[in-house]
Amino acid sequence: xxxxxxxxxxxxxxxxxxxxxxxxxxxxxxxxxxxxxxxxxxxxxxxxxxxxxxxxxxxxxxxxxxxxxxxxxxxxxxxxxxxxxxxxxxxxxxxxxxxxxxxxxxxxxxxxxxxxxxxxxxxxxxxxxxxxxxxxxxxxxxxxxxxxxxxxxxxxxxxxxxxxxxxxxxxxxxxxxxxxxxxxxxxxxxxxxxxxxxxxxxxxxxxxxxxxxxxxxxxxxxxxxxxxxxxxxxxxxxxxxxxxxxxxxxxxxxxxxxxxxxxxxxxxxxxxxxxxxxxxxxxxxxxxxxxxxxxxxxxxxxxxxxxxxxxxxxxxxxxxxxxxxxxxxxxxxxxxxxxxxxxxxxxxxxxxxxxxxxxxxxxxxxxxxxxxxxxxxxxxxxxx
Numbered sequence: 001x002x003x004x005x006x007x008x009x010x011x012x013x014x015x016x017x018x019x020x021x022x023x024x025x026x027x028x029x030x031x032x033x034x035x036x037x038x039x040x041x042x043x044x045x046x047x048x049x050x051x052x053x054x055x056x057x058x059x060x061x062x063x064x065x066x067x068x069x070x071x072x073x074x075x076x077x078x079x080x081x082x083x084x085x086x087x088x089x090x091x092x093x094x095x096x097x098x099x100x101x102x103x104x105x106x107x108x109x110x111x112x113x114x115x116x117x118x119x120x121x122x123x124x125x126x127x128x129x130x131x132x133x134x135x136x137x138x139x140x141x142x143x144x145x146x147x148x149x150x151x152x153x154x155x156x157x158x159x160x161x162x163x164x165x166x167x168x169x170x171x172x173x174x175x176x177x178x179x180x181x182x183x184x185x186x187x188x189x190x191x192x193x194x195x196x197x198x199x200x201x202x203x204x205x206x207x208x209x210x211x212x213x214x215x216x217x218x219x220x221x222x223x224x225x226x227x228x229x230x231x232x233x234x235x236x237x238x239x240x241x242x243x244x245x246x247x248x249x250x251x252x253x254x255x256x257x258x259x260x261x262x263x264x265x266x267x268x269x270x271x272x273x274x275x276x277x278x279x280x281x282x283x284x285x286x287x288x289x290x291x292x293x294x295x296x297x298x299x300x301x302x303x304x305x306x307x308x309x310x311x312x313x314x315x316x317x318x319x320x321x322x323x324x325x326x327x328x329x330x331x332x333x334x335x336x337x338x339x340x341x342x343x344x345x346x347x348x349x350x351x352x353x354x355x356x357x358x359x360x361x362x363x364x365x366x367x368x369x370x371x372x373x374x375x376x377x378x379x380x381x382x383x384x
Contacts, residue, residue: 140161158268
């Protein structure tokens with residue numbers, strides 16, 4: 001590559017990097033690089049489509065044969081059926097069906113030429129770093145996907161559960177309210193086995209906070225599942241299920257008038273099957289979630305056996321009001337653990353003790369002052 005071409009490419013790389021930053025001012029960046037906004041958008045769009053920075057050949061593309069016309073028709077049919085799918089997803093989907101497909105750029109051009117994609121749509125995506133667990137069932141994410149009004153006048157609250165590693169949709173259950181989640185989880189546990197952890201938001205049905213722990217959290221711990229809650233006002237903690245909800249909204253709820261809960265169960269069930277078994281996922285190297293997910297070998301315990309605590313430390317009973325009494329102190333833990341035995345395990349070299357329920361630490365206390373230092377669940381012998 002001649003020196004001048006290398007320099008142009010370096011300048012374009014710098015422009016792309018600057019323009020994709022958060023809170024960027026694209027007009028100011030274009031002015032700094034001495035180019036028009038139109039040219040800037042062209043460079044960004046070209047980079048997002050196929051990663052190219054060089055100018056494309058002006059040689060016109062040939063789409064004239066009957067085979068190419070048939071391919072174009074297939075592409076447009078899929079786009080009409082799945083209006084939120086992009087060029088890459090459509091290409092992979094049709095390839096999986098045994099069709100010979102052109103490159104992603106050509107698929108994208110076909111969509112644009114037929115008025116099925118706007119110039120701004122290609123600029124909406126931003127690269128980001130993904131964080132995920134290494135194996136299926138290490139972490140499940142769960143949440144309600146807001147609510148929406150159905151044709152019968154009632155509101156629908158879809159409860160969703162997603163495997164963090166595979167993005168497999170374990171549950172989409174339309175519900176009339178947000179009160180009962182435990183029964184839905186138990187049915188999911190019976191179908192897929194038990195995860196190591198469950199991540200939810202801080203909604204009252206999931207998290208107790210000042211009131212201690214919820215029955216939902218205790219039941220998870222009874223099954224040796226760690227309940228985790230996202231940080232308040234930080235929905236990105238549950239980024240995968242938030243993204244899943246956007247797909248559900250964009251691909252179903254924008255286009256369907258849901259009649260009632262029965263209709264919602266049918267419509268959402270059909271989409272769930274497409275999402276798990278047909279829809280390729282870029283984060284999974286364009287595999288479907290069903291190709292990645294494996295059920296858990298840990299089975300749901302219909303009857304939870306008594307826990308065998310260490311004989312090294314004393315057991316304390318939490319009274320009917322949720323208080324733990326030791327020495328001359330009385331500390332509120334949670335009414336959820338009323339009439340339950342817990343164990344106090346001292347922390348070496350500190351005047352602290354861990355309040356343990358089964359193999360979980362549910363609180364930390366100062367044994368010298370009787371002060372409750374924290375009330376957060378984590379596994380015994382793990383870092384806080």
